Amino acid sequence: MMRVTRRYRFAASHRLHSEHLSEEQNRDLYGKCNNPYGHGHDYTLEVTVAGPRDRDSGLVAPIASLDRLVFEQVLQDFDHRYFNVDVPEFAKLVPTSENIIRVIENRLKARWQTVFPNGRPRLEAIRLQETKRNRFESSKAGVTDEGE
Amino acid sequence: MRITRRAEFSASHVCCQPSLTLEQNRELYGAAANPSGHGHNYILEVTLEGEPDPVTGMIFDLKKLKDIIQQSVIEPMDHRFLNFEVPPFDKVVPTVENVAAEIWERLRAKIDGGGARLENVRLYETDDLYVDYTGDPS
Numbered sequence: 001m002m003r004v005t006r007r008y009r010f011a012a013s014h015r016l017h018s019e020h021l022s023e024e025q026n027r028d029l030y031g032k033c034n035n036p037y038g039h040g041h042d043y044t045l046e047v048t049v050a051g052p053r054d055r056d057s058g059l060v061a062p063i064a065s066l067d068r069l070v071f072e073q074v075l076q077d078f079d080h081r082y083f084n085v086d087v088p089e090f091a092k093l094v095p096t097s098e099n100i101i102r103v104i105e106n107r108l109k110a111r112w113q114t115v116f117p118n119g120r121p122r123l124e125a126i127r128l129q130e131t132k133r134n135r136f137e138s139s140k141a142g143v144t145d146e147g148e
Numbered sequence: 149m150r151i152t153r154r155a156e157f158s159a160s161h162v163c164c165q166p167s168l169t170l171e172q173n174r175e176l177y178g179a180a181a182n183p184s185g186h187g188h189n190y191i192l193e194v195t196l197e198g199e200p201d202p203v204t205g206m207i208f209d210l211k212k213l214k215d216i217i218q219q220s221v222i223e224p225m226d227h228r229f230l231n232f233e234v235p236p237f238d239k240v241v242p243t244v245e246n247v248a249a250e251i252w253e254r255l256r257a258k259i260d261g262g263g264a265r266l267e268n269v270r271l272y273e274t275d276d277l278y279v280d281y282t283g284d285p286s
Contacts, residue, residue, distance in 0.1 A: 004279050058163075060245055
């Protein structure tokens, strides 16, 4: 199998706070991440696509097409934003890295067929690094947390 | 059990199909289609899988692996213009996918057997773009 991985970066802030929990429970669960005004990270996003190489072009996917899709669906809305306030999906959804990956996956899939007809390449995995010590991955196996 | 050996080479390439216009090539390959070519510091990670030999305690002799990578990949490709100097890239577009597949073919016959098999070839063209190839063209 040929898998192509492209790495992107964005800076954003978030606050982890669940409306289903009390103030005290939120503080206990999320610790510093529950501080009221939020805080930020330099996120690293990896998008892996997989499929056969086109015989003529030698490409699994034109990288410019993938870059444009990721920019339009993710980076332009996420970069230098406050997730809880600026990104509609997080009005009620806690912007943990797990949930951010789910939102990225939904946003990419919403336009995948338009950009990549015939399902080639397929979206294979999404990896999100919040800091150098925490990496999350969503693949066919689901989200895995590889943190320390 | 897996072992991974890393190597580096620097090479130039241009990605374009002679049958397409410059504009069409730029749409497919971006700046990589610029006609005079450009270069990268490629990083290669070769992963072997197998069971350690009960006598040597090794899946594969790493010194031997280093020599195979050196002779098959680094010597022919390092500080070369892939399109002009490294067949089949006179006929095949040297995308990172195709270079990884060519490296796979060069290494596989020399590694498979003796308890180890080539499991993955990872090739970084830049920090932000890499491919993994496991030999299955699908």
